[in-house]
Structure formats: structure tokens, C-alpha cells
Amino acid sequence: MRGLRGRIFVVAGAAGGIGAASARRLAAEGASVVVGDIDAAGAEGTAERIVSEGGTAIAVQYDQGDEASVAALIARAVNHFGALDGLHTNAADLRAEVFGRDVDLLNMDVGVWERTMRVNLIGYATLVRAAVPHLLARGGGAIVCTSTTGGAPPIGRSTPVAYSASKAGVNALCRHVASRWGQEGVRCNVVAPGVVLTEAARRVMDPELIEDLQAATRSTRLGAPEDIAASVAFLLSDDGAWVNGQVWGVNGGVAL
Numbered sequence: 001m002r003g004l005r006g007r008i009f010v011v012a013g014a015a016g017g018i019g020a021a022s023a024r025r026l027a028a029e030g031a032s033v034v035v036g037d038i039d040a041a042g043a044e045g046t047a048e049r050i051v052s053e054g055g056t057a058i059a060v061q062y063d064q065g066d067e068a069s070v071a072a073l074i075a076r077a078v079n080h081f082g083a084l085d086g087l088h089t090n091a092a093d094l095r096a097e098v099f100g101r102d103v104d105l106l107n108m109d110v111g112v113w114e115r116t117m118r119v120n121l122i123g124y125a126t127l128v129r130a131a132v133p134h135l136l137a138r139g140g141g142a143i144v145c146t147s148t149t150g151g152a153p154p155i156g157r158s159t160p161v162a163y164s165a166s167k168a169g170v171n172a173l174c175r176h177v178a179s180r181w182g183q184e185g186v187r188c189n190v191v192a193p194g195v196v197l198t199e200a201a202r203r204v205m206d207p208e209l210i211e212d213l214q215a216a217t218r219s220t221r222l223g224a225p226e227d228i229a230a231s232v233a234f235l236l237s238d239d240g241a242w243v244n245g246q247v248w249g250v251n252g253g254v255a256l
Contacts, residue, residue: 003238005030008081010074012064012127013091015042018146020045021225022088022232023047027055029233035059035078036174037091050128064091064123065115074130084134086142086236089127089170092163093119094200102160113162120166125173132177133188140185143177145170146228147192149251167192178245187244190234194251196223218253227252 004026011023015037023033027050035050035057037043043059052059058080062073078084093099093115101112124145137143147167170190177188195213198203205213214222231250234240249255 001237007085009086010034011088012036015039018228019090020046021229025229025233032056044232065119070126087131089124090146102162117161121169143188147190149194192245194254
């Protein structure tokens with residue numbers, strides 16, 4: 001893809017799954033990548049794999065629920081590589097004690113909502129806030145946020161409601177950024193994945209569920225992290241230069 005070689009990107013939430021695949025794809029296209037995650041060992045693993053494949057990457061442990069830690073991630077990227085050209089925000093708190101307790105409103109736990117919004121929405125906002133001045137200093141740049149097909153119309157969910165609400169907020173955040181700084185060269189878009197069979201997903205999904213999910217799609221298979229990574233790379237590249245403020249459903253046709 002045009003315009004990725006020599007660029008510098010932060011992928012926030014890249015210890016595994018979509019984030020790791022996106023970091024590897026960007027590096028394969030010639031970019032330098034900062035691999036951020038709360039899972040230090042996982043981030044190191046992703047960075048080491050990129051380097052072993054001939055790419056350039058460093059790992060940085062950070063906590064997306066902590067404002068200072070988020071700022072430190074962006075600062076480390078700029079201090080190490082000298083600049084910043086783009087950001088992929090991908091992290092979410094999917095621990096059983098948070099995501100697993102995200103139920104309907106009558107049974108809601110306010111603490112679950114607060115943690116979900118803190119990481120999945122406010123964390124995205126603080127990442128973007130920290131990155132935008134550096135993008136403006138470069139004359140522009142690109143941001144891609146991970147949302148979900150389940151958080152956008154016409155798809156609705158009975159659960160998890162806090163997670164879905166946070167992702168709807170991410171979509172609004174993206175449109176704000178595109179509207180506010182688009183004419184200064186900053187693009188912000190969203191990828192909204194459908195069912196993606198990450199290693200973690202395969203561990204918790206039984207074969208019958210996978211079969212049922214496949215039957216609900218308009219494609220020959222369910223998604224892989226690399227499918228989302230390809231869209232992320234395009235939206236961060238110069239080939240995506242005229243795409244701004246959009247929510248892209250990358251979902252195999254499960255939602256039209």
C-alpha cells in the first residue's frame with residue numbers, strides 16, 4: 001500500500017488478536033510500529049515476531065484505563081522514533097470480571113459500566129488527544145479505531161450493553177475527530193469487525209456455536225484477525241487518503 005513505508009504508528013492493544021495482526025501488517029508494509037498493551041509479555045511477543053520477520057517494532061506496556069499511562073505510550077513512541085504518523089486504537093477490557101458481567105440494564109453493575117467506559121471509550125479519547133498534536137506537527141496523519149458491528153444499527157444486542165454503548169461512543173468520537181481536524185490533514189475512521197476467530201475466541205467457542213455463526217454470515221467463513229488488519233492498513237495508508245469519518249463494517253456480510 002502507498003505511504004506506509006517509513007511511517008511511524010502506535011498500535012494500542014496489540015498483544016494478540018486484531019491488534020497484533022495490524023501491527024504485523026503495518027510492519028510488513030515497511031512502517032515502524034510501537035506495540036502497546038497492558039500485557040507486557042504479549043506486547044513483547046508481538047514486537048519480537050515483527051523483528052524476526054524483518055520489521056521494526058518496540059513494545060511498551062501501558063494501561064488504557066490510566067490517563068498518564070496513555071500519555072506515556074504516545075510520548076515513548078515519539079521519543080524513540082522521533083515522530084508519529086498514525087494510531088490504531090484497539091484495546092478493550094474483555095476480562096471475565098468486566099465483559100463477562102456486562103448484562104442488561106435491570107441487572108447492571110455500575111462498576112462494570114465505569115470500567116468499560118474508562119477503557120473502551122475514555123481510553124480511546126485520551127489516546128487520540130495525545131496523538132493529534134503530533135499528527136498536526138507532521139502536516140497530518142491517520143487514526144483508526146476498532147469498534148464492533150454489534151454496536152451499530154441495525155444490529156442490536158440484549159447484552160453486553162455497556163460494551164456496545166462504549167463502541168457506539170467510539171463511532172461518535174471518530175466523527176468528531178474527522179470533523180474537527182479533517183481540514184488540517186487528520187483522518188479518523190473506524191473498523192467495525194464482525195465475528196473474528198482470534199485464538200482467544202477459539203478457546204471459548206464450541207464448534208456448534210461457530211457453525212451457527214457461520215450460517216448467519218454472507219461469506220464462506222468467519223473472520224480472521226488478518227482480515228481486519230488489511231482494512232486498518234488501508235485506512236492508515238495514502239491509498240485511504242479520501243476516507244474520513246467513516247465506520248467500516250468488516251464483517252463478512254453479517255450486517256448490510
